[in-house]
Amino acid sequence: MATTDGVIVRATDVARVYPTGATAVAALDGVTLEVRRGEFLAVMGPSGSGKSTLLNVLGGLERPTRGTVVVDGVDLSTMDEVALAGYRREKVGMIFQAFNLLPRYRVVENVALPLVFAGVAPEARLARARSVLDRLGMGPRADHRPSQLSGGEMQRTAIARALVTDPALLLADEPTGNLDSANGEALLVLIAELHARGQTVVLVTHDASIASRAERTVRMRDGRIVN
Amino acid sequence: MRSSDLFALAFGNYSRSRLRSTLTTLGVAIGTALVVLLIALATGAEDNVKRSIFSIGDLRLVTVQPFQPGATGLSAVPRTIGDDHVAKFKAIPHAQSVYRQYDAPLGMLLEGGEDAAIRPQGIEAGAPVDRGDLLAGRHLGPSERGVAVIPGNLARLVAASPAAALGRKVTLRLGGAVKLGATRISGSGTPRDYVVTVVGVFDEQASQTSVRIPLEDALLAGAENRGLTADALRLGTGYSGVAIESDDSQYVADVVRSVQELGFSAFSLKQVIEQIDKGFGVFRGILAGIGGVALLVAAIGIANTMVMAVLERTREIGIMKAVGASPRDIRSLFLAEAALVGAFGGIIGLALGVLGGQAIELVIRTLNPQASPAPIFIVDVPLALGAVGLALLVSLVAGFLPSRRAMRMSALSALRYE
Numbered sequence: 001m002a003t004t005d006g007v008i009v010r011a012t013d014v015a016r017v018y019p020t021g022a023t024a025v026a027a028l029d030g031v032t033l034e035v036r037r038g039e040f041l042a043v044m045g046p047s048g049s050g051k052s053t054l055l056n057v058l059g060g061l062e063r064p065t066r067g068t069v070v071v072d073g074v075d076l077s078t079m080d081e082v083a084l085a086g087y088r089r090e091k092v093g094m095i096f097q098a099f100n101l102l103p104r105y106r107v108v109e110n111v112a113l114p115l116v117f118a119g120v121a122p123e124a125r126l127a128r129a130r131s132v133l134d135r136l137g138m139g140p141r142a143d144h145r146p147s148q149l150s151g152g153e154m155q156r157t158a159i160a161r162a163l164v165t166d167p168a169l170l171l172a173d174e175p176t177g178n179l180d181s182a183n184g185e186a187l188l189v190l191i192a193e194l195h196a197r198g199q200t201v202v203l204v205t206h207d208a209s210i211a212s213r214a215e216r217t218v219r220m221r222d223g224r225i226v227n
Numbered sequence: 228m229r230s231s232d233l234f235a236l237a238f239g240n241y242s243r244s245r246l247r248s249t250l251t252t253l254g255v256a257i258g259t260a261l262v263v264l265l266i267a268l269a270t271g272a273e274d275n276v277k278r279s280i281f282s283i284g285d286l287r288l289v290t291v292q293p294f295q296p297g298a299t300g301l302s303a304v305p306r307t308i309g310d311d312h313v314a315k316f317k318a319i320p321h322a323q324s325v326y327r328q329y330d331a332p333l334g335m336l337l338e339g340g341e342d343a344a345i346r347p348q349g350i351e352a353g354a355p356v357d358r359g360d361l362l363a364g365r366h367l368g369p370s371e372r373g374v375a376v377i378p379g380n381l382a383r384l385v386a387a388s389p390a391a392a393l394g395r396k397v398t399l400r401l402g403g404a405v406k407l408g409a410t411r412i413s414g415s416g417t418p419r420d421y422v423v424t425v426v427g428v429f430d431e432q433a434s435q436t437s438v439r440i441p442l443e444d445a446l447l448a449g450a451e452n453r454g455l456t457a458d459a460l461r462l463g464t465g466y467s468g469v470a471i472e473s474d475d476s477q478y479v480a481d482v483v484r485s486v487q488e489l490g491f492s493a494f495s496l497k498q499v500i501e502q503i504d505k506g507f508g509v510f511r512g513i514l515a516g517i518g519g520v521a522l523l524v525a526a527i528g529i530a531n532t533m534v535m536a537v538l539e540r541t542r543e544i545g546i547m548k549a550v551g552a553s554p555r556d557i558r559s560l561f562l563a564e565a566a567l568v569g570a571f572g573g574i575i576g577l578a579l580g581v582l583g584g585q586a587i588e589l590v591i592r593t594l595n596p597q598a599s600p601a602p603i604f605i606v607d608v609p610l611a612l613g614a615v616g617l618a619l620l621v622s623l624v625a626g627f628l629p630s631r632r633a634m635r636m637s638a639l640s641a642l643r644y645e
Contacts, residue, residue, distance in 0.1 A: 061549060061639045081554050088638075089551025100546045100642060104243065114550040116232050161550065 008168060008200050009035035009058060014067035015223075016053050027053040028064065029223035035169075035202060040195040042214035043204045050223040051204045052173055058202060059094045059171050060087045072168040089118055092169045093162025097177035099154045101146040101161075108133065108142040111160045118165065125164075132160045136190065152183030159190065163199075170194065172203040176210060188213050228556045237563035240536070248568065251532045254525035255572025256579055259618045262518030263580025263611075264587075267604035269511040275601045276503055280496060286476040287323075288355055289483050289495045291316065291469040296487040306491060307465035319485040321478035322471045326354040330467040331445040332415055332452045334401035336377075336438075339384040344405045345438045347375075349445020355470050357439050362389040364427035367439060375399070376427035376439040389428035398422050399438065402452040407436070416452040522617065526625040529568055533561060533629035537636075544633050545641025558634035565626025566619060573618030580614070581606050 016028040027050045035041050045051045056062040057069060060076055063084075069076040072091050079087060088094075093114075101110045108129045115125035133142050136156050146154055155175055162170055172191065176184035192213060195201050203214060211217045219227045241248050294303040308327075317325045331347040350357055352369040362379050375397070382392035403418030404411060423440060443457070450460040473482050479497040486493035537544070544557055584604030592598055 056639055059549075061642075085548065085551055085553040085556075088549065089553075094549060096642070100542075100549065102543055102546060104239070113547070116236075117228050117547070117550065117552045117556055119229055121229070122232070165551075 006037050007034050008037040008039075008072055009033065009202070010068075010070045011054075011058070012068050014054070014057060014064045014069060016050075016057060016062060017065045026223050028057065030067070031220075031223070031225055033218065033225065035200065038195075038198050038200055040192070040201045040213075040215045041203070042211035042217040043202065043220060044206065044208065044211040044217055045220035046206055049220040051206075051220045053223075054220070055094075055171050055173050055202065055204045058169070059092050060084045061094075085117075089114055090165060091167055092171055093159075093165065093167040094171045095155065095158045095162050095173070095175050097174040099146075099151075099158045099178070101154060101157055103146050106143050106145060107138065107149070107157050110146065110157055111142075111164050113161060114165050129160070129164055132164050133157075136160050150183065151179045152186055155179060155183075155187055156190065159187075159194075163194070168200065170199055170201045172201065174205055175203070176205075176207075184210075228552075228559070233556075233559055233563050234567075236560055237567055240540075240560075240564050241567045244536070247532055247535070251525075251528050251568050252572045252575065254528040255522070255568060255618050255622065256576035258518065258522035258525040258621075259573050259576025259614050260579035260583060261521045262515060262617065263577055263606060263614045264583055264604065265514035265518045266511055266610055266614075267580065267584050267606045269507060269514050270605040270607065270610065271601070271603045272510075273503065273507040274605055275599065276507075277500060278601055280499065280503075285355055285472070286495075286497045286500065287473045287479060289471040289473065289479060289486060289493050291471060291486050292492045292494065293465055293467065294492040295490060296492045303492065307463070308469055308491065309465050310461060312489065312491070313466070313469060315489055316469055316471055316486065319471070319482055321473045321475070322482055322485075323474040324353070324472045326351045326470040326472070327442060327466045328354065328356075328468045328470065329442055329445045329449060331440070331448040332402040333405045333407075333412065334399055334403060334418065335405060336381050336384065337398035337400045337420065339381060341406050343381060343384055344407050344436055345381070345399060346434075346436045347399060347401060347438045347440050347445055347448065349440055349442040349449075351442050355472065356437075360430070362428045362430055364389075364393045364425070366427055367441060371426075371441050372444055373421075373423050374426045374441065375423040376429060377425055378431035378433070378435050378437060379428055380431040380435050381438070382425065382428040385425075392425050392428055395425050396422050397425055399440075401448050416454075419448065419451055421448060522621050525572070526621045529565055529622050529625035530629060532568070533565055533626050534632075536564065537561065537629050537633045540633075541636065541641050541644040544636055545638050545644065548636075548638035549642060554634045557636075558630045561630030561633050562623060562626050565622045565630070568626075569619040569622025570615070572622070573615035576618060577606075577611055577614050 011031055011033045014028050014031045015026060018025045018027060031054060043051045043054060053062065057064050058071065064077055074087065076087060108126055111129035111133060112125040115128065130142055133139050136159060138153065138156050138160060141149060141153055176187055179187060188210065191201060205211055218225050291308065293306055293308050295306050313325060313327055316322060329349040331349055334345055334347065335341060336343040336345055348356065352367050357366045357376060367374065367376055379389050382389045385395050385397055386392035399421045400418050401421060402416045403414040446457040446460055450457045471482055473479050476497050479495045483493045483495050483498065547557065588603050591603065
């Protein structure tokens with residue numbers, strides 16, 4: 001599929017419907033969206049607007065009930081579970097509000113985790129994880145456990161994990177939600193830096209001041225894009 | 228995902244919940260130990276039975292009896308084995324050698340008196356009965372006359388030791404009344420004395436009364452006892468039996484069938500052993516089944532542990548899936564963990580089974596020093612490998628459903644799981 005036009009994400013008429021009892025709830029209701037390569041896009045909306053669902057669909061964690069989603073030349077809507085796992089491993093990196101680190105493993109092992117499933121040899125993947133951690137200023141904490149880190153450090157670790165596979169797309173779901181304002185600010189600076197170096201970023205937030213850091217903002221309400 | 232990483236991760240998970248892993252492994256170990264112990268007991272018993280049969284004869288041997296095939300014992304129909312039949316036996320495929328035997332009339336060793344009853348077996352040189360180690364001297368040679376190989380107990384009646392009996396001339400009084408143990412058997416015909424030279428002495432454990440003499444001597448004694456010529460005896464009465472030796476034990480059944488087709492009853496230890504194998508197969512199966520129940524219980528333990536592990540690690544599964552673990556990776560991870568339980572449990576169980584068998588054996592031997600020296604429990608390589616393999620298989624089966632559940636878990640709901 002054509003990616004030369006500079007569009008990395010092309011979502012067309014995407015719907016995601018959850019059957020809840022007798023009535024079905026549409027978390028996404030016909031969303032059409034394009035993201036350009038290297039763009040920093042914020043998706044803003046109140047809770048329940050469907051912004052997280054959109055991000056999960058882009059991240060290959062959820063399949064749309066309707067519509068097509070093409071990311072970096074591949075169509076997610078027709079993929080099976082195995083292909084989606086490959087997509088998550090190779091094309092996207094995701095960070096979450098809850099960090100989602102494995103408490104039993106050291107920071108460097110957490111960061112190297114995606115490479116375990118990519119079949120990269122231990123020395124190579126740990127070296128790569130350390131270099132990403134160094135780049136994010138987390139080098140000295142590489143051999144700590146997540147429980148020994150501050151919230152900001154945990155989210156940096158999560159970003160390092162998201163970036164270790166060199167993904168085409170970085171997806172962030174309320175990444176500052178569990179951080180104090182100083183750490184939150186530092187994290188947004190970091191994301192801006194990554195974007196400045198060419199990383200495509202889609203960030204989901206309910207906070208207009210955070211959304212204002214992006215190049216472009218789309219607003220969502222009731223499963224639709226409203227602006 | 229590399230298999231080294233798979234096992235490193237699985238081992239990490241295994242050793243994380245140490246108490247639970249240990250208990251589950253112990254369950255498998257006990258089940259495996261029971262399987263090993265019970266099958267080893269069956270193998271030991273079978274070995275014991277076979278050992279006592281092996282001491283009698285050779286597996287390549289088919290014994291032809293002077294009866295029609297079919298009925299045995301008192302209802303057996305006698306049939307004469309003549310030289311023409313012997314020629315036919317020799318023509319049977321894979322019948323390597325054929326040895327005729329004629330049992331001369333019962334009698335006694337004159338030097339030993341009435342209690343030294345003898346059963347003279349007229350045999351050909353090299354016959355299966357006249358093989359193996361001797362206490363002294365040699366076996367019967369071809370076309371010899373007037374010689375005998377006698378049991379050690381009779382040799383000691385005529386000389387100080389078996390070796391000293393060699394070369395002695397002894398008298399066999401055949402055809403008269405005989406005392407066999409406490410039973411008196413009246414003789415058939417007039418007793419006659421035959422002087423023979425002792426050339427060999429065999430261990431009386433094989434027989435205390437058999438005296439091995441050349442076939443022609445036995446035929447002559449039998450003929451004279453009835454007032455016939457040896458040739459007339461061959462034709463009329465025939466031989467007492469024929470031993471056919473096959474070139475390989477795998478052809479024994481064919482040889483037996485050929486003999487039966489010629490109209491004679493045939494018997495082979497090989498067939499007896501096959502019957503024993505069949506019987507012990509059932510016995511072993513029953514014992515293995517009892518052990519298997521213990522393994523089944525252990526399998527339920529594994530399944531339970533794995534279900535718990537999947538629940539406990541739901542969030543971890545979600546994270547792994549989110550960063551790109553394939554469904555197969557997740558399933559393999561839990562299966563590998565179950566396999567570790569099976570492998571450890573199997574190996575520990577094997578060790579427990581072997582040690583337990585030795586302990587039981589020690590107790591039995593201490594309580595009953597007269598017990599047969601043969602081992603009671605036998606753990607051979609197939610049993611050892613089979614037991615560990617079975618434990619592994621049972622664990623994998625037990626781990627299958629929980630690991631499939633982990634595999635099918637939605638990444639998103641697993642991530643949200645608290």
